[in-house]
Amino acid sequence: MLIVKKFGGSSVANKERIFRVAERCIEEYKKGNDVVVVLSAMGDTTDELLAKAADINPNAPKRELDMLLTTGEQVSVSLMAMAMHALGVSAVSLNAYQVMMHSTSRYGNARFKRIDSERIRHELDSRKIVIVTGFQGVNKYDDYTTLGRGGSDTTAVALAAALRADACEIYTDVDGVYTADPRVVKNARKLKEITYDEMLELATSGAKVLHNRSVEMAKKYGVQLVVRSSLNLEEGTTVKEVAKMEKMLISGVAGDKNTARISVLGVSDQPGVAFKIFHTLAKNNINVDIILQSVGREGTKDISFTVSQEDLKPALAILEEYQEPMTIREIKWEDTVAKISIVGAGMMSNPGVAAKLFESLYNNGININMISTSEIRITVLIDEKEIDKAMQAVHDGFGLGDV
Template identity: 50%
Template sequence: MSLIVQKFGGTSVADVEKIRAAARKAIRAQQQGHRVVMVVSAMGKNTDVLLKLASDVSPNPPAREMDMLVSTGEQVSVALVAMAIDALGSKAVSLTGGQIGMKTDDSFSKARIQSISTERIERLLDEGNIVVAAGFQGIDDDLNITTLGRGGSDTTAVALASVLGADACEIYTDVDGVYTTDPRLLPEARRVDVISYDEMLELASLGSGVMHNRSIEFAKKFNVPIHVRSSFSDMQGTMIVTETESQTASVCGAAMTPNEARVTVLGVPDVPGKSLQIFSAIAAQKIAVDMVVQDIGLQGRADISFTVREEDLQTTLKTLKEVLPEVGAHAVTYDDQVSKVSVVGGNMAKQTNVASTMFRALADANVNIQMITTSEIKISTLVPRSQADAALRAVHHAFTLHEKPEDAKSWDQIRSERGNRADVDALISRLQADVLEALTLTGISLTKSQARVTLHGVPDKPGIAADIFETIGEAGVFVDMIVQGYDGEDGSTSISFTIHQDAIERSLEVTHQVCKKHGMRDFQSGTDISKITVSGIGLRSHTQVGTILFKQLADLGINIEMIGTSELQVNAVVATEKVEAATERLKKAFAASLESAAG
């Protein structure tokens, strides 16, 4: 008999009628022949009410007690849902996170799942019950209640679907699927029928609001199809699977993360090991860093810029203040009035004009770009918060995301082409052996024969990046990594990009023209460089990945010229000398995570 996991968010169980509606959906699925596990969040704004109570009692409540408090919201919900199922004539049993056997580490408020014991759930299902499980929570080795972080019920649902071998995980929410951007911000946003794990993982990490990014990590790692659909209708929603909706569309979605903060460490000695000192200190605070820009140093020093969530800014600044003397940097600056606007697409790496199209759209909207980072499937720009909405609208329109691609495929088409799911028995065996949320790497690779071009003194005004990369594209040069960061006290920026070594002469001709046209200070180039790439699932949320990478390079005396990060990759551009040795060291350092991926 097939098994379905259904997750109902807070808006889906916000009152008695909605609780009854959720109960009816579960009963109907059971009557159709499925075994059903429900995962339920706290009712409506209940968690916010509990947080307000805590703040009224104590300005700085202990993390353990906060988890004890906020976990009660889900316990109310599961009991009420089970009562509603019983009242409708079916059997149900409600269980807390501890009762479903969800074991986590002891990181209160952001715990990671280590294992799930399924015996009790399986027994209850065999007895004909609908199992109603509390989302968002588990227990550690000392039986303390832990929580997974806001949005953690998604992670609970997909984790249960993984260990139970569910045929699908249905996420019921107040929207009817995944959209090309937040429809509350842009009414013209289009619902997509299918989106890939990689694309959704990037969008989730950017704050798209539909899914918790750690739940997508689970789904990708263990091949769980996710069906995002409305709690209030029976229409088809969006399937999150391995495949993309279109094979030709360069971009599948755009996202705006409103509350970002940019931090810049000025005058970092341009020698091996300094990035390690900075980012290991931040990682020790379990702060996720994004949009890391380490550009080419001048006069023996470089600036390192990165973004963090605004709520993590003060902790980040305090940490940097403590480590600054050891690093030998000059100062730290920050801007807490910035937002991140990004585009994501699984086909992006195959097309040459994606970056220039995005930059031109922002220039035409008179939006100034403060930072740029790129990966194979994402381009992120940092813009003034006051311009964020306009920036999102501009890029969404530029990539015609409101229109369905001509070659778009439905889930039924994809399912008929792909055949059956992977061997479930082998997958379950691996699940039981793994620490479920352990870091999983898919590979460590080396790209040689690269070259780098850096423009210094780039005017900090709209349109410059668009002009640079349109001109380079017209010259037939394919650009890989792009980073833009601050270049000095005059407010100018620097832009670096990597290309294949064979394209260096054409690139320098174009760069000379652009520098002269815009009055830039100068430009540099470098050849005989390589890109080391660490690929995996949820690299940004596993904050130790960058630290390990930087340590291995520092131990070999290798200086980092450029850094690029995403949910799926960490890229470091370095001189080619010693890169073979560095790659081997990294494979050894990450051996356990690579074995997990191969297992």
């Protein structure tokens, strides 16, 4: 078997943890398996490097930032190889150049185009554990790129696809995917299996367990993912095409406080006005989430939408700049809101799910601001203060804690 294992920055933050990961990989290797390990930069390394760069040049060219950041994973992988050698097992560290992980050109947010597998195959054939830098690629100019935060998950999936690995295990500080955040909902239950689509909806709804780009890629190439804890030997959650439904309507509840609502009032009720607003925001890389439009007074309409908290200020700046051509009478905003989402492949064939969600919230006196739905997800906007109570209420309402 060929197994790809990915460990995040906190799993390799110090000597003890590096050795713990090394031992875990060696255990797999000693079963006779081929092992490819993907690592992030140690602990807070990436943030420290970013701070150094910001001190020198707050508007540093992204090409140079990537050149700087990619040193972080190179340090982790070489130290990991040294640790494995100390434990008597032959290992070799490789960076994006040595593997040749071809990516698109966009610095700071590149995507993989193609991954060469010869070097890794060659090293595996000589029975070495291969340790690869996560998070980085090389573009057509022969420059380093990075994949953006959480990119090491994507590296692991891309390598698993390129090498046709038998398994791709993502080790994190939680031991799987839960029906809700266990720190908020006490009786949250770990899922044995979940579908790619459900995992994607959960990831985009605020569950931080997997980077959604990695789930997309896993779905595209049929790479079966296992999310496991690096701290214990629990079985974890398998993410795959079709999951056993366990007779559940929904798989999980996710909360997300990183959201803000903007309302533009008194917009002229003419075709193209809404397009102009959202087109301008998109052009400036502002992602708009839930959108709600209502009829205003005297041939005008009011439009509300949500953005992430980071995008709130830039979005307001753009709206103010174009207030006149966009025919906006007034701009309002609020950053004390939160999203709560339920996700489940089962809701497609079950029309009562939305009603049950609203009922659970109503019974607990929680007011709903906005609603957005996809085929397998329903998201509602509520007051930020009520998010924990709402998570528990919805979790209980759907009986997710029961086995």
